[in-house]
Amino acid sequence: MSLVLTKASLERAPWLLSKTLNIVSQDAEFLRSSYPLFDQWFVSKVLPGIHTGVRTLLIEERDSMVVGLLILKHTETEKKLCTLRVRPSFESKGLGVRLFQTAFQLLGTERPLLSVSEITAPRFERLFTYFGFAQEGVYQGRYIPMVDELAYNGLLDPAPLPR
Template identity: 45%
Template sequence: MSRTDIALVTLPPPLAADQLSCEAAEALAFILPLSTEYPNIEEWFCGKVAPGIQNGTRHLLRIERDGRLVGLGIAKSSPFEKKICTVRIAPEYVGKGLGVRIFDGLLHWLGTDQPHLTVSEKKLPAYERIFEWYGFKLTSKSRGLYLPSVTEVRYNDPSRKLNSTISE
């Protein structure tokens, strides 16, 4: 299917937080305090991630230590987009290689080494080394994508030409 084809996709209805599986509820509880810069993340998780996990268009990769969730990644695969949606690591595990394990697992599930992803310019320093390691290509910047005064940096965006005009 090409980008010009129109596909009708029936999405399942959003789930309420109390309807989530135990694994999804634990993942949501884990990402909430680590995602304060992204408004409505609970709505996104219940409305898109949880139903996508059920229908196979999203994948949640968990990393545990001593039975406790310490890192996770969420990816989305559709005919139009292969995207790493979120990667979160518990603060006490940052810098211990979990990010690489998560990226490797998500790239394997997506079947690509150049997925689309965005990161807040404020958080970019924490991700620059791993993006460089994987050869991700900066494609654009967008101010106000999630918050009015914050710039989101886009990598490997198939809808944008490499090094196209970067607007803020």
């Protein structure tokens, strides 16, 4: 089952917010591993962005457990896949491909801006090749000290390290 949280879905069904927050709090460790300082980022950026209509959150559940997470940013100037997480026990079963395809549909592009750390990049290599994503920038210590962040399908601000 997918739970999609957008400005429009919140206006139609305000209870979705409390359900989403309950799901997130129940499975916080899995979600925290998707982004450094996940809790702070979620409260300060994701939730306000959903309320203003510039972010979308999708939670994929199986048997009341979060198995996938997708957070998107869609503004006039940026179509970004901020977070895509698949629980390890569900990797290599097609869920990641389906989440990418859902992101493409929701963002209106098959080449969203995204970044991954050099640590997690090897896990995404097959998917990035499959979708034809191109690495376009490297940012040292952007999210994790002493770890490069690799940008695909565009550049993050500020300017990347020279190649």
